[in-house]
Amino acid sequence: MVNQERMREAMCQARNVRNMAVIAHVDHGKTTLTDALLARAGVISLEQAGDKCATHTRKDEQAKGITIKSTAVSMLFERIGSTPGERPVEGEGRPLVVHLIDSPGHVDFSSEVTAALRIADGAMVVVDCIEGVCVQTETVLRQALAERIRPVLMVNKMDRAVFEIQLTPEEMYRALVRIVENVNVILATYGGEDGVMGDIMLDPAKGNVAFGSGLHGWGFNLDQFARMYADRFKVKAEKLRRRLWGDHFYSATDRKWRKTPAEGFTRGFNLFVVEPLVKMLRACKDSDMEKVLKLTSGVNVTLSTEERDLAGKGLMRCVMKKWLPAADAMLDMIGEHLPSPEVAQQYRTDMLYEGPLDDSAAVAMKKCDPNGPLMIFVSKMVPAADKGRFWAIGRVFSGTVATGMKVRIMGPDYKPGSQTDLFVRPIQGTKIMVGASNYSAGEVPCGNIVGLGGVDKYLLKTGTITTYEHAHNLRVLKFSVSPVVRVAVDVVNPAHLPKLVEGLKRLGKADPMVQCIMDGGQHVVMGAGELHLSVCLQDLEEEHAGVPIKKSEPVVTYQETVSAASDRICLAKTPNKLCRLYMTARPLPDGLPDMIEKGTVKATQDVKERGRLLVDQFDFNLGDTKKIWCFGPNGSGPNMLVDTSKAVNYLQDIRDSVVAGFQWATAEGVLSESTVRGVRFNIEDAMVHGDSSHRGGSQIIPATRRALYAAMLTAGPRILEPVYLVEVACPSQALGGAINLISRKRGEIIMQTQQEGTPMCVVMAYMPVNESFGFNEQLRGETGGQAFPQFHFDHWQTLAGDPLDATSRAGVVVAEIRQRKGLAEKIPALENYLDRI
Known part of the structure; x- marks a missing residue:
């Protein structure tokens, strides 16, 4: 078991700490690979590694065989080697503390990945060597790069390439090159041009790519093979490693290397890595004991009498784990190529901290100073x-x-x-997390991941904890998915209602993405997709509320927008008729709402920097960029309030009230009280009374809301529906059925490719979320269970038709939403909001 005292000592040396997340597409083998590291650290036994899936701490994870919640595990490795890059001197040890977070691969749970990445500095990207880089691989990599997380690559399930598809060494090399190149394309595309992380490109010759099989517990990087052959060739391992990848060909007859293929010359990777590997795997699988013993003696692996009695897969696992333990290959990469907190915080602080970068908190974060003011970011609740x-x-x-x-x-x-959302309280406990269990830590210095007790009373999901009085918050999490599917819940027995209310509060804490709200007198749970919602509702019923509940059918969340500039300037008077506001609305340019949601354009940004970006990319008027009052709803939503008025007296005095009215109007739009998206509202003019008693919030806020509603109704209001990007992988013979179903579901096919070297085809399509319910079951029926779909929220698109026309598709949707929320049947007429002079 874990040596707790030794662990606490090692955690004090920040340069020996690695905070990392394991990220990948669903079912590419993150959890089985994590088992190998847990076994090496002594958390589970070596025999259990690959089968136990120790980070699956929930019953439904074990039943479904997928990760649902990210799980933190802190491990201590007595690592050989004194300094990074040096091979070990016998007897020298440098302890390595690895705080690992095993994260889900299913897109519905990608909010868990976001929460995991915030508190990590590096990521091990796992890719199935047959399926290659998939949609979710790209999504999680993009999330990692947005958080300035340095990646390393683990190509998993290599045994499939040998036994299932039976690739030749050259075909295997080509497949691996393609995977590394595809990941590098993503890194080059989203890695940013600032270059603050240095060179993040992956290359097996550098040692930041490993290969293996998590299920069978073996893995290697080129370092291991280079060291194996270095003595035989009487050459430095470093030099040999570079020749084991790329266009380096060797002739055993001439004992020469060359850079171009020729007769008698074989690619170094194929000759020295793939061929010995395949020989060993096949000999073990065939239980050819004579051959196995000959090969094992050549690589200094000795088998006990009991181990020699093994056969088939059992023998293969035993031999491969002894010869090329997966934990060694991964630890090499983690220790050498992932940054320590000391290094990572130098380039991550300016992206994480919202305050000035020269205050005490920011300076201490950059230095990773254990004696500086305390700064902790809480990313999730367990x-x-x-x-x-x-x-x-x-x-x-x-x-x-x-x-x-x-x-x-x-x-x-x-x-x-301010005192808003601030509590001064003592920490009730500090814990080191080891999967489902934990143990007391006493003190935890900077650079480490920690579990804190007693904080859950004061934080809902995330927050910042500090001892510095003038500290600013650390940046809030931005998720790559949105809660676009909603279900109304109620109790079977009315006496259990208080338990449901309490259960919804707990559910809101337990999941980074889920939203529990009251809407039209109903308790509504909002999630990222069907699977996410079903898991949340199961948790609510069985764990958080503990009472039977009734659920409505899943319903999609829609948003409101406008399609043109207002056809007139809209006037709204205050209830006392002493102040007037003149407003117009127009759509924001394409791409800008996404940038606001991602935080590229935000309220706290430097005005000049934001102005340059808006002028260069979106043709904004420079003067208007200096008079952006706020974004909304919630101060960071994808709508904008701009003051385009000229010389209005007392306008700044009512600014706070106008902003409050704007936040209200954008949170509950005019068509169906749904969130507004992608609208720019302009204050064209105003008449403000000189006496402050006549221009209070009770006068200005409702007038602002009415003016904004009128502006939307005169600007071609439209409804937006959420759209999934669907990736369907299926054999060629089942392709027709999959395409027909996608077409029937209002899907738009954007790409169709054949995976090289496999019979599998991949179809990419856009599909409205509303059409996705039950898609999995229908697809199984159409393709005989041969197709596998993956959904990923991609964008919002305008729903066909004018919502003001009750017979159009959009009009029907608005009517349904209004009925569900208990609103009046018809959308209020423009005259209800527009005043006459």
Whole structure:
């Protein structure tokens, strides 16, 4: 088991700490690979590795065989080698602390990946060597690069290439090159031009790519093979490693290398890596004991008497684990190629910290200073053994946290200098997390991941914890998916209603993405997709509320927008008729709402920097960029309020009230009280009364809302529906059935490719979320269970038809939403909001 005292000592040396997430497409083998590291650290036995899936801590994870929640595991490795890049001197040891987070691969749970990446510095990207780089691989990589996370690559399921598809060595090399190149294309595309992380390109010759089979517990990088052959060739391992990848060909007869293929010359990777590997695998699988013993003696592997009695897969696993343990290959990459907190925080701080970069908190974060002010980001909550309580999982960026320490707990709505969303309380416990269990840590210095007790009372999902009075928040998480599917829930027995309300609060804490709201008198749970919602509702019923519940059919969330500029300037008077506001609306340019949601354009940005971006990319008027009052809803939504008026007296005095009215109107639009997206509202003019008693919030806020509603109704209002990007993988013979079903579901096919070297085809299509319910079952029926779909929320698109026309598709959708929310049947007429002079 874990040596707890040794672990605490090692955690004090930040350069020996690695915080990493394991990220990949669904079912590419993250959890089985994690098992190998857990076995090496002594958390589970070596025999269990690959089968146990130790980070599957929930019953439904074990039943479904997929990861649903990200799980943090802290491990200590007594690592051979004193400094990075040097091979070990016998007897020298440098402990390595790895805080690993095993994250889900299913797109419905990608919010868990976002939460995991925030508190990591590096990521091990796992790719199935047969399926290659898939949609979700690209999504999680993009998320990692947005958080400035340095990647390494693990190509998994190599045994499939040998036994299932039976590739030749050259075909295998080509397949592996294609995977590395595809990942590098993504890194080059989304890696940013700032280059703050240095060279992040992957190359097996550098040692930041490994290959293996998590299920069978073996893996290697080129370092291991280079060291194996270095003595035989009397050449440095470093030099040989570079020749084991790429166009380097060797002739055993001439004992010469050359860079172009020729007769008698074989590619170095094929000759020295693939061929010995395949020989060993086939000999073990065929239980050819004579051949196995000959090969094992050549690589210094000895088998005990019991091990020699094994046959087939059992023998193969035993031999391969002894010869090329997967944990060694991964530890080499993690230790040498992933950054320590000392290195990573130098380039991550300016992206994470919202305050000035020269204040005490930012300086301590950059230096990873254990004696500086405490700065912790809590990225998610994990249910504790006490029912209803949670451990807050966070990363200590500076300072040292200890049990009993009094701290400032700042929620996402905290503003420096205010008391909003701020609590000053002591930390009730500090824990080191090891999957489903944990143990007390006492003190945890910066650079480490920690579980905090007692914080869950004051934070909903995420937040910042500090001891520095003038600290700003660490940036809130931006998710790559949206909660676009909703279900209304109610109790079977009315007496259980308080338990449902409490259960919904706990569910909101336990999941980074789920939203639990009251809508039209109903309790509504909103999730990223069908699977995400079903898991959340199961948790609500069985764990958080603990009472039977009724669920409605899943319903899609729609949003509102406009399609043109307002055809007139809209006037709204305050209730006392003493102030007037003149507004117009128009659509934001394509691409800008996405940039606002991603945080590329935001309220806290430098005005000049934001102005340059809006002028260069979206043809904004430079003067208008200086008078953007706010974004909304919630201060960061994809709508904009701009003051385009000239010389209006007292306008700045009512600014806060106008902004409040704007936030209200964009949170609940005019058509169906749905969120507004992609609209720019202009304040064209105003008449503000000189006496402050006549221009309070009770006068200005409702007038602002009415003016904004009128502006939307005069600007071609439209409904937006969410659209999935669907990836369907199926054999060629089942392709017709899959395409027919996608077409019937209003899908738009954008790409169709044949995977090289396999009988599998991949179809990519856009499909409205509304059409996706039951798609999996129907696809199984159409293709005889041979097709596998993967959904990923991609974008919002305008729903056909004018919502003001009750007979159009959009009009029908609006009517359904209004009925569900208990609103009046018809959309209120423009005259209800537009005043006459």
